[in-house]
Amino acid sequence: MAVKDIGTHDINKPLLFSGNQAMARGAIEAGVALVTGYPGTPSTYLIEALLKASDLGFRVEWSINEKVAFEVGTGVSWAGLRSLVTMKMSGLNVASDAFLSVQYSGTNGGLVLYVADDPNTYYGMVEQDSRHYARLAAAPMMTPSSPQEALDYTRRAFDLSEQIGRPVMILITTMLANTSESVTLGKIKSIKRKPSFEFNIARYAKAGPAACVQQHKDTLSALEQFGSLTDDLNPLTLTESRIGFITQGITWNYLQEAVHLNNLKPCTLKLGVANPLPKEKIKTLLSKIDTVVVLEELEPIVEETVLALRAEVDHPVKVIGKTHGPLSLTGDYNVDVVISVLHEIYGDKILRPEVSDDLSRQVQALKVKRLNTFCTGCPHRATFYALNQTIEKLGYKKEEVIITGDIGCTILGMNEPFQACWTEICMGSSISLAQGFKYAGIKNPVIATIGDGTFFHSGIPALLNASHSGTNVTIIILDNYWAAMTGMQPHVGTKPYSEDKRIIMIEEIVRAAGIENVRRVNPYQIKRMIPILMEAISSKEISVVISEAECTIQKERRRKTGVSLKVRPEKCVGLDVCEHSCMKVLGCPSIDRGEDGKAFIDPTTCTACGLCHHVCSYGAV
Numbered sequence: 001m002a003v004k005d006i007g008t009h010d011i012n013k014p015l016l017f018s019g020n021q022a023m024a025r026g027a028i029e030a031g032v033a034l035v036t037g038y039p040g041t042p043s044t045y046l047i048e049a050l051l052k053a054s055d056l057g058f059r060v061e062w063s064i065n066e067k068v069a070f071e072v073g074t075g076v077s078w079a080g081l082r083s084l085v086t087m088k089m090s091g092l093n094v095a096s097d098a099f100l101s102v103q104y105s106g107t108n109g110g111l112v113l114y115v116a117d118d119p120n121t122y123y124g125m126v127e128q129d130s131r132h133y134a135r136l137a138a139a140p141m142m143t144p145s146s147p148q149e150a151l152d153y154t155r156r157a158f159d160l161s162e163q164i165g166r167p168v169m170i171l172i173t174t175m176l177a178n179t180s181e182s183v184t185l186g187k188i189k190s191i192k193r194k195p196s197f198e199f200n201i202a203r204y205a206k207a208g209p210a211a212c213v214q215q216h217k218d219t220l221s222a223l224e225q226f227g228s229l230t231d232d233l234n235p236l237t238l239t240e241s242r243i244g245f246i247t248q249g250i251t252w253n254y255l256q257e258a259v260h261l262n263n264l265k266p267c268t269l270k271l272g273v274a275n276p277l278p279k280e281k282i283k284t285l286l287s288k289i290d291t292v293v294v295l296e297e298l299e300p301i302v303e304e305t306v307l308a309l310r311a312e313v314d315h316p317v318k319v320i321g322k323t324h325g326p327l328s329l330t331g332d333y334n335v336d337v338v339i340s341v342l343h344e345i346y347g348d349k350i351l352r353p354e355v356s357d358d359l360s361r362q363v364q365a366l367k368v369k370r371l372n373t374f375c376t377g378c379p380h381r382a383t384f385y386a387l388n389q390t391i392e393k394l395g396y397k398k399e400e401v402i403i404t405g406d407i408g409c410t411i412l413g414m415n416e417p418f419q420a421c422w423t424e425i426c427m428g429s430s431i432s433l434a435q436g437f438k439y440a441g442i443k444n445p446v447i448a449t450i451g452d453g454t455f456f457h458s459g460i461p462a463l464l465n466a467s468h469s470g471t472n473v474t475i476i477i478l479d480n481y482w483a484a485m486t487g488m489q490p491h492v493g494t495k496p497y498s499e500d501k502r503i504i505m506i507e508e509i510v511r512a513a514g515i516e517n518v519r520r521v522n523p524y525q526i527k528r529m530i531p532i533l534m535e536a537i538s539s540k541e542i543s544v545v546i547s548e549a550e551c552t553i554q555k556e557r558r559r560k561t562g563v564s565l566k567v568r569p570e571k572c573v574g575l576d577v578c579e580h581s582c583m584k585v586l587g588c589p590s591i592d593r594g595e596d597g598k599a600f601i602d603p604t605t606c607t608a609c610g611l612c613h614h615v616c617s618y619g620a621v
C-alpha cells in the first residue's frame with residue numbers, strides 16, 4: 001500500500017512507515033482537524049505524506065513560518081478542534097514566542113507540536129536539543145523510539161493534551177524521522193465538534209501579574225498531571241544485574257541491539273517522556289544498581305537529573321554519560337557508541353556487530369562524489385555568476401564587498417565556484433545583518449541575498465526596518481517560486497500553484513515598503529542582469545533586485561523538454577587551457593571533462609539554461 005493510502009480504514013494490514021509517516025497516520029487516527037507547519041528537514045515529510053494522500057477530510061497546509069503555523073493551530077485548538085503543528089528544531093526557535101505563551105494559556109481541542117531535532121546536523125543549522133524548550137515552557141514532551149511508537153504516541157498525545165488542557169510536544173530525531181518499519185494501524189476517530197470559544201481573558205490573555213502567575217501555576221500542575229498519566233511510557237525493568245541503562249528516544253534501539261548481541265541482561269529504564277522525568281523510577285533504578293549509563297543524544301539533561309538524584313540513594317552509584325564518561329555532547333549515537341560504553345564496563349569480551357567486507361564494498365560503491373553546489377540549470381547559478389562579474393566590473397575585489405547569505409538554496413552561493421555569500425545566521429537575517437554592517441561604518445557596498453521563501457518567512461520585517469532607516473544596502477531577492485531546498489513546497493508567492501489562493505507579489509511588498517529602486521530581471525539574461533546589478537549596487541539609496549526565474553527542477557518536471565546544449569569539440573580549447581572555463585566558473589553538474597580534456601555536457605541532465613553558452617568566449621557551446 002502506498003503512502004497515498006495513509007488514511008486507509010483497512011487496519012488489518014500493517015504498513016511500512018517512516019517515523020514521519022507514522023506520526024502523520026497517528027494524527028489521522030486521532031481525528032485531527034488541521035495539520036500545518038513550515039518545511040524543515042527532517043520534519044518536512046510528515047506534511048508531505050499527508051499532502052500526497054487523497055480525501056483525508058481535514059485541512060493540511062504549509063504555513064508562512066513556524067510561529068504563524070503554531071498560532072493558526074492554537075486558534076483551531078481554542079475553538080475546540082484538534083490540530084498538529086510541525087517544524088524542525090530551528091523552527092521551534094521561531095515559534096517559541098507563541099509556544100511559551102500558549103503553554104501558559106492552555107488548550108481546548110488537542111494541540112500537538114511535533115519538533116524534529118537533527119543530532120549530527122545532517123541537514124545543517126544549529127545542533128540544538130529541543131528538550132530545553134520543554135523545560136523552559138514546562139511543556140510535556142514525548143520521545144518515541146520507533147515508528148510504531150511515533151504513531152501510538154501521536155494518537156495518544158491529542159487525548160493527553162485535552163486531558164491536561166495544554167499543548168503536548170513530541171520530539172523525534174533525524175534517524176527516527178527517516179527510519180521505516182512495519183506499523184500496526186489503529187481505527188480512525190471521527191470527531192465532530194461544533195467550534196466555540198468563550199470570553200475569558202484570565203486564560204486567553206496575559207491580563208496582569210495575578211493572571212500570569214496563576215497561568216504559570218496551572219501549567220506546572222498540568223505538567224505534573226501529564227507525568228502521572230504517562231507513567232507507562234517509561235517502563236522500568238529490574239534484573240539481577242548491578243548495571244543499569246537509561247535511554248531516551250531512539251537510543252533504546254541501539255542498546256537493544258548491543259545487549260542482545262552480547263547476551264546481557266542489564267536493568268533498563270526506557271524513557272518515552274522527556275518532560276517531566278519520572279524521578280521516583282530513576283531513584284528506584286539507582287537503588288538497585290552500582291553503575292548507570294545514560295544514553296541520550298546531545299545535552300546531558302537526563303544525566304544531570306540522575307546526578308542530582310544519586311545523592312538520595314544510600315550507596316554510591318557510578319554515572320557514565322557525558323559529564324563523567326566517554327559519551328559526546330555532539331553528534332548522534334549508534335550501536336557502535338553503545339558498544340564502546342559496554343567495553344568500558346564489561347571489558348574485551350564485548351562483541352561488535354559484524355559487517356561483511358562485501359557489504360562494506362557495496363556501501364563504498366554507492367558513494368557519489370558531488371560538489372555542494374546548485375543543481376543543473378539552477379537560476380541561482382546565473383545570479384551569483386552575474387553578481388561576481390558585477391563586483392569585478394565595478395572595480396572591487398571579491399574580498400572588498402560583503403555579501404550576506406540566508407537560509408535555503410541560495411546559501412549554496414557560499415561554496416565553490418562562487419564563494420559569494422559570507423554569512424548564514426537564520427531565516428531572514430541577511431537583510432538586517434547587512435543593515436548592521438552599514439551602521440558599523442562599512443564604506444563599500446553591502447549586499448544581502450535572500451530566497452523568496454525565506455523572504456516571506458522572516459525577511460519582510462528586516463526589509464521594512466532597512467527601508468525605514470534609510471540604510472544604503474542592496475538586497476537581491478532570488479525568486480524561484482518554491483521552497484526548493486526542502487523539496488519544492490509552495491508558498492504564498494508560488495506562481496504556478498495558484499489554485500484558489502491569492503499569489504503575493506514580492507515586488508508589491510518591496511514597493512509598499514517605500515523602496516523605489518526596485519528591478520525585476522531574469523538572471524539567465526546575463527547581459528541585462530549585470531548592468532541592473534551595477535546600477536543597484538552603485539545607488540546611493542536602498543535598492544532591491546528581484547532575480548526571478550522558476551526553479552529548473554520544477555519547470556522541467558512540468559515541461560520535460562529533453563533539450564540540451566552541446567560542446568563543439570573542434571572549438572573548445574580544453575578545460576586546462578581555457579582561462580575562463582565553463583566547468584570552473586559555473587560548477588554546473590552537467591558539465592564534465594571529456595576523454596579529450598575538453599568540456600562535455602551530459603545531455604541527460606542539461607536543462608539548456610544557456611549559461612555556459614554565455615560564458616564560453618570561444619563559441620564552443
Ligand code: SF4
Nearest residue numbers: 377588606609610612
Ligand atoms: S546549458 Fe550549460 S550551464 Fe545550463 S544546464 Fe546545460 S550544461 Fe549546465
Ligand code: SF4
Nearest residue numbers: 572573578582599616
Ligand atoms: S568555456 Fe568554452 S572553450 Fe572553455 S572549456 Fe568551456 S566549452 Fe571549452
